Amino acid sequence: xxxxxxxxxxxxxxxxxxxxxxxxxxxxxxxxxxxxxxxxxxxxxxxxxxxx
Amino acid sequence: xxxxxxxxxxxxxxxxxxxxxxxxxxxxxxxxxxxxxxxxxxxxxxxxxxxxxxxxxxxxxxxxxxxxxxxxxxxxxxxxxxxxxxxxxxxxxxxxxxxxxxxxxxxxxxxxxxxxxxxxxxxxxxxxxxxxxxxxxxxxxxxxxxxxxxxxxxxxxxxxxxxxxxxxxxxxxxxxxxxxxxxxxxxxxxxxxxxxxxxxxxxxxxxxxxxxxxxxxxxxxxxxxxxxxxxxxxxxxxxxxxxxxxxxxxxxxxxxxxxxxxxxxxxxxxxxxxxxxxxxxxxxxxxxxxxxxxxxxxxxxxxxxxxxxxxxxxxxxxxxxxxxxxxxxxxxxxxxxxxxxxxxxxxxxxxxxxxxxxxxxxxxxxxxxxxxxxxxxxxxxxxxxxxxxxxxxxxxxxxxxxxxxxxxxxxxxxxxxxxxxxxxxxxxxxxxxxxxxxxxxxxxxxxxxxxxxxxxxxxxxxxxxxxxxxxxxxxxxxxxxxxxxxxxxxxxxxxxxxxxxxxxxxxxxxxxxxxxxxxxxxxxxxxxxxxxxxx
Numbered sequence: 001x002x003x004x005x006x007x008x009x010x011x012x013x014x015x016x017x018x019x020x021x022x023x024x025x026x027x028x029x030x031x032x033x034x035x036x037x038x039x040x041x042x043x044x045x046x047x048x049x050x051x052x
Numbered sequence: 053x054x055x056x057x058x059x060x061x062x063x064x065x066x067x068x069x070x071x072x073x074x075x076x077x078x079x080x081x082x083x084x085x086x087x088x089x090x091x092x093x094x095x096x097x098x099x100x101x102x103x104x105x106x107x108x109x110x111x112x113x114x115x116x117x118x119x120x121x122x123x124x125x126x127x128x129x130x131x132x133x134x135x136x137x138x139x140x141x142x143x144x145x146x147x148x149x150x151x152x153x154x155x156x157x158x159x160x161x162x163x164x165x166x167x168x169x170x171x172x173x174x175x176x177x178x179x180x181x182x183x184x185x186x187x188x189x190x191x192x193x194x195x196x197x198x199x200x201x202x203x204x205x206x207x208x209x210x211x212x213x214x215x216x217x218x219x220x221x222x223x224x225x226x227x228x229x230x231x232x233x234x235x236x237x238x239x240x241x242x243x244x245x246x247x248x249x250x251x252x253x254x255x256x257x258x259x260x261x262x263x264x265x266x267x268x269x270x271x272x273x274x275x276x277x278x279x280x281x282x283x284x285x286x287x288x289x290x291x292x293x294x295x296x297x298x299x300x301x302x303x304x305x306x307x308x309x310x311x312x313x314x315x316x317x318x319x320x321x322x323x324x325x326x327x328x329x330x331x332x333x334x335x336x337x338x339x340x341x342x343x344x345x346x347x348x349x350x351x352x353x354x355x356x357x358x359x360x361x362x363x364x365x366x367x368x369x370x371x372x373x374x375x376x377x378x379x380x381x382x383x384x385x386x387x388x389x390x391x392x393x394x395x396x397x398x399x400x401x402x403x404x405x406x407x408x409x410x411x412x413x414x415x416x417x418x419x420x421x422x423x424x425x426x427x428x429x430x431x432x433x434x435x436x437x438x439x440x441x442x443x444x445x446x447x448x449x450x451x452x453x454x455x456x457x458x459x460x461x462x463x464x465x466x467x468x469x470x471x472x473x474x475x476x477x478x479x480x481x482x483x484x485x486x487x488x489x490x491x492x493x494x495x496x497x498x499x500x501x502x503x504x505x506x507x508x509x510x511x512x513x514x515x516x517x518x519x520x521x522x523x524x525x526x527x528x529x530x531x532x533x534x535x536x537x538x539x540x541x542x543x544x545x546x547x548x549x550x551x552x553x554x555x556x557x558x559x560x561x562x563x564x565x566x567x568x569x570x571x572x573x574x575x576x577x578x579x580x581x582x583x584x585x586x587x
Contacts, residue, residue, distance in 0.1 A: 028236055033225075038262055
């Protein structure tokens with residue numbers, strides 16, 4: 001992608017307000033934390049199933 | 053320029069810092085936390101380096117000279133754990149903390165208190181780990197891979213090791229979540245995904261790798277803990293478990309871990325080579341896709357570490373060929389860096405020298421990796437010094453040199469002062485000569501059949517071991533120059549303007565030097581972003 005056009009394209013997107021951004025930050029962090037927890041428990045579960 | 057001036061004047065007005073120890077204990081400023089990570093990494097680099105020198109001192113001659121075999125095994129184990137989890141990973145997180153908000157036009161990391169927490173876990177984790185040197189039974193000695201059943205023979209150090217690894221993992225996962233959340237949500241308007249600096253891109257990909265793989269390591273060591281203390285038999289054949297399953301789980305984490313250590317280095321080199329070639333990076337998009345491809349492939353190659361354990365022919369072929377595929381995106385990167393320099397107006401300041409050394413020496417490590425990927429050849433090389441030479445070429449002139457390049461590159465921005473270029477060049481040449489004298493002969497030792505992780509060896513290996521140990525001491529002691537050069541630069545030096553390097557582009561160079569304590573409180577304007585991108 002042409003870098004200049006990328007800048008112009010994204011620059012046209014309006015600023016979202018702080019509350020919306022904070023909610024998005026919290027949501028992304030929780031989802032990523034759950035993904036990490038999923039990998040942790042998933043691999044233990046896999047080992048339990050293989051051992052039994 | 054007007055926007056920048058207004059911005060910096062605004063900062064002068066309220067650029068106050070907290071004072072005393074509280075500034076560091078309760079730090080939420082990304083620059084303070086970045087500094088703490090970098091200082092911590094530097095301390096751990098010297099702790100791990102001292103352990104490496106104990107190893108090389110013992111191996112200077114055949115026979116047992118200085119340490120007993122059990123302590124030698126502890127040194128190889130602790131050296132690896134300290135260098136990987138204590139030096140290289142925190143150094144990358146420190147650089148990410150310092151640079152990502154400045155490069156994407158954000159005022160700070162998205163989750164500053166989480167950032168503080170993820171740093172302060174680390175000193176506790178490494179206090180636990182290093183305390184094992186003083187507990188009955190000695191420090192862990194099973195290798196950083198912690199294979200059962202050997203690791204289950206660890207003495208009182210075992211729970212310390214498991215808890216320390218859990219803490220390191222938690223710290224890395226929290227740091228990675230912060231990076232992803234920052235990059236996805238805090239970019240200034242106008243900083244699109246496909247015009248972010250390569251360092252931000254490679255760190256974003258690294259963060260996803262961390263989130264996916266560190267919990268897998270945590271799961272594996274949790275199961276070791278329950279096998280040891282609670283009577284489970286996940287990895288004990290006597291109870292129906294499978295020790296090889298640990299190896300599969302460990303390497304599902306362990307191979308992406310290699311890319312966690314090296315991908316940010318690709319980002320750094322992709323920043324430095326264009327700057328000192330005074331040309332834009334050749335093939336920006338291809339570099340992004342190559343990084344993502346490497347990350348994806350890193351998940352499907354893990355069993356190449358286990359060819360000698362035994363697996364079906366189809367498995368051997370799959371893991372051999374998938375490993376070789378990684379050479380394609382890596383080759384794209386090497387050729388793009390070379391093409392960036394082609395007909396550029398090159399100068400050779402310390403960051404560029406370290407980046408060039410990275411380019412040549414990492415490629416050597418990459419090629420020896422390809423040799424190890426060939427199954428029948430791997431049966432010969434496995435667990436030999438050839439493997440030690442291979443991964444040290446990837447991690448020392450690869451990851452460590454890139455960290456040094458990054459520090460020299462951004463130090464003027466952090467401090468407002470230029471470092472001592474003459475001393476930095478001495479540091480570079482001694483490091484480059486030292487690292488090659490140290491690790492290149494280890495290829496010969498491995499090909500001649502010297503096994504790794506042994507304190508004594510047959511006399512036929514004496515000459516190259518002696519050369520390697522001389523290189524180790526040269527490399528090790530020359531690293532003392534690094535903190536001195538950094539300290540000298542922090543204390544003073546030639547003042548520099550916003551843009552320390554003539555060819556540098558990026559939002560960080562639009563900020564004053566030293567970078568104000570609070571930067572981009574007001575997002576950069578479209579003009580500033582365009583100027584930062586070199587338009």
